[in-house]
Every structure is written in C-alpha cells, then in structure tokens.
Amino acid sequence: MPSTDEEDLHPADHAWRRDRFAAGALIFGFAGLLSSPLLLGLALGPLGMRSGIDLWRARVRRPVVAAGIVLSFAATVASIAAALLWGAVLTRVLLSRDVMRETEKWRGTQIAETSVAVTDALGSRTRALAPAEGSPRLVILFIEAGTSPCADAIRTLARVSERIGDDAENAPRAEFLVVEQRGSAARAREFALDHGLDVGVLSADATLPPPLDGVFALPTIVVIDRDRRIEAALVGSRTIEEMERLVTGAAAIDARPATP
DSSP, X not given: OOOOHHHHSOHHHHHHHHHHTTTHHHHHXXXXXXXXXXXXXXXXXXXXXXXXXXXXXXXXXXXXXXXXXXXXXXXXXXXXXXXXXXXXXXXXXXXXXXXXXXXXXXXXXXOOOOEEEEEEXXXXXXXXXXXXXXXXXXXXXXXXXXXXXXXXXXXXXXXXXXXXXXXXXXXXXXXXXXXXXXXXXXXXXXHHHHTTOOOEEEOTTOOOOTTGGGOOSSSEEEEEETTSBEEXXXXXXXXXXXXXHHHHTXXXXXXXXXXX
C-alpha cells in the first residue's frame, strides 16, 4: 500500500507542522474578542477553542495554545453578552416606538371629570384635573425625579413658561402640572424647583382617569384644553420651539393659522 505524504514526513517535520498552528487558537480568540460587539465572536470563538483543544490533544501543550483556548472562550462569552445587550436595546427601541404611537393617539380624547390632590407652594389642595379658570389649557408633564431626560424636559418647560409670561398679550396662558410616576410629590416638587419650574405636583399614588393612567414612557407631555380634551400627547424631551407650540395652542385640534 503506498504511503501518504504524512507518513513520509520526518518526525521533526510533523512537529513543525503542529507548531506552526500553535498560535491559531490565539489568533481566532483575539479576533473574536475584538469583533464581539458585532457578534462575530460567536463564530471565531468556537473555532479557536476547537483548534486549541485539537492541538492540546496532539500534545502541543504550549502556553500560547492554552492562552488561545482561554481567549477564544472569552470571545464567545463576550459575543453572547453583546447579543443579549443588542437584543435588549432593540426591544426597548421597538417598545418605545409603540408607546409613542399609542400615546399620540390620545389626541382628541376627552378625559373624565376628576379631582386630584396637588402639592404646590401653598401646600396640598384638591383641584379638578382641568385648566383653571382663565387658563385655556393645562400642560401636564409626567416625570421620574432624578432622571436626566426628565430634568431636560422640566428645564425646557420652565424656559417656555418664562417666554410666554414675557409675551402674555400675544400668547395664550397655560397652567402647568407635574406628575411624579414613581415617587413622592415632595421629592418631585424639589426636583422641579431645582431645575427652575415652580408648579403644582401630583404624586405617584394619584388616581388619574384614562388614558392618563396608562403613561409608561417618561417624560411624557400631555396638553388638555378647557373642554377636557387632549390637545397633544408626546413622549420624550422636546425642543423649546416645539414645547412652545404645545403650550400656546399651536398644536390644538381646532388650531387656526395666525393672521398677519
């Protein structure tokens, strides 16, 4: 029976062939670890581990082989973690988009007459969840105290309040209210004051009528007119210009273009 090329090789050549692949596992592991954010480690990691284990079984037991196996395993684990992270981010983005679409559908909905306990500079009092006398609309900002997006929304609303106050003859006035979704009214009021907004606050245990009891994304801005209809409902922090449009009624259901 004719001999194969492998059988004709000198033992030293056999050793050289094994040794030249000794760093293969290390290369696979290093490349997989670098590319783990792109999930390529799920392919390169197992290849590196298989290559290293085969070399180890072939008695090529060098530190570079052991390091390659460990690094390939780390690349696989890192890619699995990256896959879970990307999945969580994608799920959150898709859910946020669904929440935004559902919230924007509230426009035109009339809310039921409801009385709520409001904490402001005068203490705690009960009032109707509707624009106060003389105010054409009520702007409600749903927040979670201590979060950066909610802080941005409060600062923007505070600046809009100042701009409207300086130009009260040309812009309709609006009343503002903050609703804390996960904490006390006192903490939310302190948070609002720290960012320049001195308004009434509702705590997390306030009973709100539908659909206001279904706010899940924070911050959420809801504008209610004097007929208790929702003029606008938007999720997320907004620009000063967009917030001013909401507050002044430019986004109202029956809004009319300004006359020159």
